[in-house]
Amino acid sequence: MAERGRLFGTDGIRGRVPDWPLSADFVVRLGQAAAEVMKEAGYAPLALIGRDTRRSGPMLEAALAAGLMERGVDVLSLGVLPTPAVALLTRHFGAGLGVAISASHNPAPDNGLKFFSNSGFKLPDALEEEIELRVRQNLAPGGRPVGRTVVPEVAPEEVYLEAILARASRMRSLENWRLVVDCAHGAAYRVAPEVFRRLGAQVIVLNAAPDGENINAGCGSEHPQGLREAVLRERADAGLALDGDGDRLLLVDERGAFLDGDDLLAILARDLLARGQLRHNTVVGTVMTNLGLEKTLAAWGARLERVPVGDRHIARRMLEGDFVLGGEPSGHVLLFGEGITSGDGLYTAIKVLGLAARTRRPLSALSAGVRKYPQVVVNVPAPRQPPLEALPELQEALAQVQVSLGEKGRVLLRYSGTQPLLRVMVEGEDEAMVARAADILAEAAGRALAIFS
Structure with missing residues (x-):
């Protein structure tokens, strides 16, 4: 999660709505700052905004659009579409900026902003830093004229579907395939089933009834057990689970393996x-x-x-x-x-x-022939993120675990860039040893971090 000292994290801006930095007034300022930076960088004065299905999405879109338009940037609203659709359509429409309003796999109360440049790639670090610097300054009043809303001739959803299907033109039809598609009540809830229907598959749809609060809730790529059960129950050829903004994929094969x-x-x-x-x-x-x-x-x-x-x-x-x-x-x-x-x-x-x-x-x-090592990842709550080197109890446990694993395993401790969590990863040849090591580290981390909560 972004903190007051840092606006952009691993994947854009993320937080709990309506707290900073996702309060309406701050997002207006963010739009103003982004507009100034993109225009000074020579980008076209057109911004695309897409979002997932969270209840807070329309509010954040309105605030962002207001800031952009107040600084003379035209805005094209994509509506509910996956984050990768925003990236693709930013290039398609010749926009200078694309913004996906989503917190990806996070729960519904969270939201976020992901910025794309005119190339369709994530905004370069230098421009993110300039936006962050600018938004903290006293912004001068906007000039004239203000930006407009732009309505495309072809619905953005259809443009994205056609673009994805064009890249499948040389593949064999999926006719006679039975697919289970878990949409996570998220941004892909319309386009995902439609893509595979157009490719000829028989599609069984799960979790495609978003209500603003149920995105990622016990479903999608973060919670795939229901998908596995449906694949086996329906005797499907495969199942696929997306996350809330459609940029992650998990598959289930015909035997129920993830x-x-x-x-x-x-x-x-x-x-x-x-x-x-x-x-x-x-x-x-x-x-x-x-x-x-x-x-x-x-x-x-x-x-x-x-x-x-x-x-x-x-x-x-x-x-x-x-x-x-x-x-x-x-x-x-x-x-x-x-x-x-x-x-x-x-x-x-x-x-x-x-x-x-x-x-x-x-x-x-x-997928045959790939032998993966046993790996355990434990998420430890970390509302504050002190340097791990400053946690002696955790460092002592880490040293113990590294000795016990020796050359047959590895450990990684890292704070999440998108959630208030410490991720404890242990990997090695022996599954039982890996599980014990992960438990030892997670317990030590939990005790050490509790002091800072």
Whole structure:
């Protein structure tokens, strides 16, 4: 969560509505500051705003639009659409700025703002920093004329659907496939079922009745057990779960096994390698990527390069290294080469299911051969985030665990950039040892952090 000392976090701005920084008056100022920065940077004076299904979304959109328009920027409202649709449509409409109002996988009381530049990629760090600097200053009155609302000739939802389907034009039809689609009562609740119906699949839809309060509630990629049960009950070929803003994907194969982001990377990497299209034989992952994927890629003649958690770090490294594939276990998968600039759960699902259809193999066969190490992630509440080095009890427990794991495992402790949590990750060869180590660290962290709550 963003704190008063830091506005932009790992993935844009996030918080609890209507607290700072997501109060209406502050978001108006944010729109004013963003308008000034984008115009000074030479971006077109047109901003696109899309949102997920949270109750607070319309209020935040109105406040942001008011700030942008007061500074002379035209605004095109996309309505409820996935975050990756905002990225794609920002380029399509030639806008200077795209903003997705969403808190992704967070619960309904939270919300956030994700900014995209005219390229469709996340806003560069330098521009985020300039917006943060500007919004804290005394902003001068706006000039004339004020911005207008823009109404496109074709509904943005249809433009996005056509763009995604155009990238599936060479794939085999999903006719005769039975798919279960969990929309998480989120931003993709209309477009996700429609994409797969147009591809010929028989679609069984779960959690597509948003009421403003139920986004991600016991469903979607964060809570996939109901999807698994539905896949087995319906004897479906596959199930897919999205998160609240549609940029994460988790699949369930026909046997009920979960396929997370690491599994999806393995499936796509093996196919790209076979076709000679995995540039530099490299996949970009994060510090959370399972060691088993790294070893599997090495056995295939490829390598894994790790970056900090967050799709913006993955995208940056992919652009720097001219790589085409990257992602993280949470289900963010970035696949460059067809004009996609951000993680898109629907696009990833189309690519993986299209591969299964083209090769006439079930999902369970595509994911075979990847041995992932046992990994446990425990989320410890952390309303305050003191330096971990300043917590002696936790450091003592960490030293103990590292000795017990030796060379057969690894530990990662990191604060979430999107939620008030400390993430405790332990990975190793022995499942029981990993579980014990995670419990020891989580308990020590809980006691140490309780002092700061």
